[in-house]
Amino acid sequence: MATNTKTDDTNSQESDDRFVPFLGQFFPESLTLAALLAVLALVVTIPYLGVIEQLEQFSTGFFSLLTVQMSLILFWVLSATVVESRWVGRMFDLVASALPAGNQRTVIYSTGVIALLFGWVNWALGLIGAVFIGYQLSSQAEANGVRVHYPAVLTAGLLSLIVTNIGLTSPGALLMADSTGTTNFLVDPDVGNLVVDTSAFLLHPVNVVSLALFVLTLPALLALLAPSEENKRKSVSEFTAVVQGSISDTLDTYSMPPKEEWVFADKLEQSRTIAVVTFILGAISLGGYFLNGGELTMLWLLFGLIILGIFIHGRPMAFAEEVTDATRWANHIALPFLLYAAVFSLLSTAGFYETIGEVIAATGITQTVSYLVALVLGLLIPSPGSLWVIQGPAIVGSGAELIPSLVSVMYGAGVSNLWLGFLFVGTIATIYGFSWREYVRYAAAITAYVSVVIIALLVIF
Incomplete structure (x- = not known):
C-alpha cells in the first residue's frame, strides 16, 4: 500500500486532504506485515523448537491449510464478482431512487442503514452497494441544492465492515460450520467437535441485539459528527467520481466481441x-x-x-x-495467507496456543480479551477469516465457549477493518479531498461506541 498510493495528481494536494494516499503510506502491504508476523513467530518459538523443525514448519505449514486459503480467496473474489454486475447495479439504482435525499442527516443515515443491512448479508453487497448508493444520494441532494458532507456519507458506507463478519456470510462462522474438516481446521472429523451451528451463531443474543442497536444508532452517530454548518461541508462534486451515470452502467464493464467475428x-x-x-x-x-x-x-x-x-x-x-x-479484492490475502499459515503451524507445533489460552482464561474476561486482541491484531491481518485462523486456536485453548468466542473475534476484526477503510475504498476509487484527520475522528468515535456495546453484551450474555 505504501508504494502505490501516490500519483502525479496528488503531489500538489495537501497531505491532510489525501485520505487514501496519506493513510496508505503508513501501512505496508499485507504481504510485508505477514512476513513480519512469521518472523516474530520464528523468534518466539526458538526455545521450544529446533532450528530444523522451525524451518520445516515455516516452509510447509501452509500445506494443511490450502483448502482454507483457497476458500477465503474465492470468498472475496466471488462475492465481488456477483455484486459488480449490471443486474445488481440496477437493484442499487432502484434503492438509491427510492431513498430520501432531502437533507444531510437523511443521506448519511440512509447510507449507513443500507451499509449495515446489506453488509449483514455479504461484505461486497454492503461495502460496494453502500458506497455507490451513498454517492448517488449525495449527488441527488446536491442537484436539489442541498449541500451534504460527502466524507461522512462515505464513512457511513464503510459501516458495513463492522457487521459483515457476524452476518449471514461470516467467514469465520462458515469455515467452522464444516464438520468434515475441509475448511474447519480445528475440527476432529471423527468426533465432530468444534463445529459451529450457523443458525446458533446468527441468532446468538450478542449478534441479534447488537445488529438491531447498531442499525438504529450508528448512522445517527455519524450524522451527529458531520459538520452542521454548510460552509464546512464538502459536497460530492469535489471528489473523485465513484459512479459514472447510473450504478448499473458503472458496474457493466463487459464488452462482447462483434458477432460477425465469432x-x-x-x-x-x-x-x-x-x-x-x-x-x-x-x-x-x-x-x-x-x-x-x-x-x-x-x-x-x-x-x-x-x-x-x-x-x-x-x-x-x-x-x-x-x-x-x-x-x-483478494490482494490482501492471496499471498499473505501462506505466511499466516506458517505462523499457525509454528505456534501450534510449539504448544504456544495452549499457553496463550491459559493466559486468556486466567483474566476471567475471556470474550472481552478476545475482542480486544482481534481489534489490535486485525490491523495487521486485514482478512477476518485469516485472523480467525491465527487467533482461533488460542481462544479454543482457553476453554471458552466457541460461538461467543467467534462472535468476539469477528466483531474485533470488523472494527479493525474500519480503521483500514482506506484499503477498501482505494479498491473502488482513490478518494482525494477527504481529510485523514476527519476519518480518524469518525473511526475513533465509532470504535469507542461499538466496543462499549460489544463488551457489555459479551459480559451480559
Missing part, C-alpha cells in the same frame, strides 16, 4: 443457454442439499456464488472476465 469457441463462451442450464443444475443441487437439512458452509456458499454469478452475468465469458477483475 468463431466456434466464441459461440460457446457467449452462450446464454449454457449459463442458464448451469444455473438451473446448480440451483437444483443447492435446493436438494438444503431440503435434506444441510447447513450453510463456506464451500456451499462458494458454489452458490459461482452459479449465481454465471446466471447474473448472462454469458460464461462475461463471468470469467469479471472474476479476473475481482481478483483485486
Whole structure:
C-alpha cells in the first residue's frame, strides 16, 4: 500500500486532504506485515523448537491449510464478482431512487442503514452497494441544492465492515460450520467437535441485539459528527467520481466481441443457454442439499456464488472476465495467507496456543480479551477469516465457549477493518479531498461506541 498510493495528481494536494494516499503510506502491504508476523513467530518459538523443525514448519505449514486459503480467496473474489454486475447495479439504482435525499442527516443515515443491512448479508453487497448508493444520494441532494458532507456519507458506507463478519456470510462462522474438516481446521472429523451451528451463531443474543442497536444508532452517530454548518461541508462534486451515470452502467464493464467475428469457441463462451442450464443444475443441487437439512458452509456458499454469478452475468465469458477483475479484492490475502499459515503451524507445533489460552482464561474476561486482541491484531491481518485462523486456536485453548468466542473475534476484526477503510475504498476509487484527520475522528468515535456495546453484551450474555 505504501508504494502505490501516490500519483502525479496528488503531489500538489495537501497531505491532510489525501485520505487514501496519506493513510496508505503508513501501512505496508499485507504481504510485508505477514512476513513480519512469521518472523516474530520464528523468534518466539526458538526455545521450544529446533532450528530444523522451525524451518520445516515455516516452509510447509501452509500445506494443511490450502483448502482454507483457497476458500477465503474465492470468498472475496466471488462475492465481488456477483455484486459488480449490471443486474445488481440496477437493484442499487432502484434503492438509491427510492431513498430520501432531502437533507444531510437523511443521506448519511440512509447510507449507513443500507451499509449495515446489506453488509449483514455479504461484505461486497454492503461495502460496494453502500458506497455507490451513498454517492448517488449525495449527488441527488446536491442537484436539489442541498449541500451534504460527502466524507461522512462515505464513512457511513464503510459501516458495513463492522457487521459483515457476524452476518449471514461470516467467514469465520462458515469455515467452522464444516464438520468434515475441509475448511474447519480445528475440527476432529471423527468426533465432530468444534463445529459451529450457523443458525446458533446468527441468532446468538450478542449478534441479534447488537445488529438491531447498531442499525438504529450508528448512522445517527455519524450524522451527529458531520459538520452542521454548510460552509464546512464538502459536497460530492469535489471528489473523485465513484459512479459514472447510473450504478448499473458503472458496474457493466463487459464488452462482447462483434458477432460477425465469432468463431466456434466464441459461440460457446457467449452462450446464454449454457449459463442458464448451469444455473438451473446448480440451483437444483443447492435446493436438494438444503431440503435434506444441510447447513450453510463456506464451500456451499462458494458454489452458490459461482452459479449465481454465471446466471447474473448472462454469458460464461462475461463471468470469467469479471472474476479476473475481482481478483483485486483478494490482494490482501492471496499471498499473505501462506505466511499466516506458517505462523499457525509454528505456534501450534510449539504448544504456544495452549499457553496463550491459559493466559486468556486466567483474566476471567475471556470474550472481552478476545475482542480486544482481534481489534489490535486485525490491523495487521486485514482478512477476518485469516485472523480467525491465527487467533482461533488460542481462544479454543482457553476453554471458552466457541460461538461467543467467534462472535468476539469477528466483531474485533470488523472494527479493525474500519480503521483500514482506506484499503477498501482505494479498491473502488482513490478518494482525494477527504481529510485523514476527519476519518480518524469518525473511526475513533465509532470504535469507542461499538466496543462499549460489544463488551457489555459479551459480559451480559
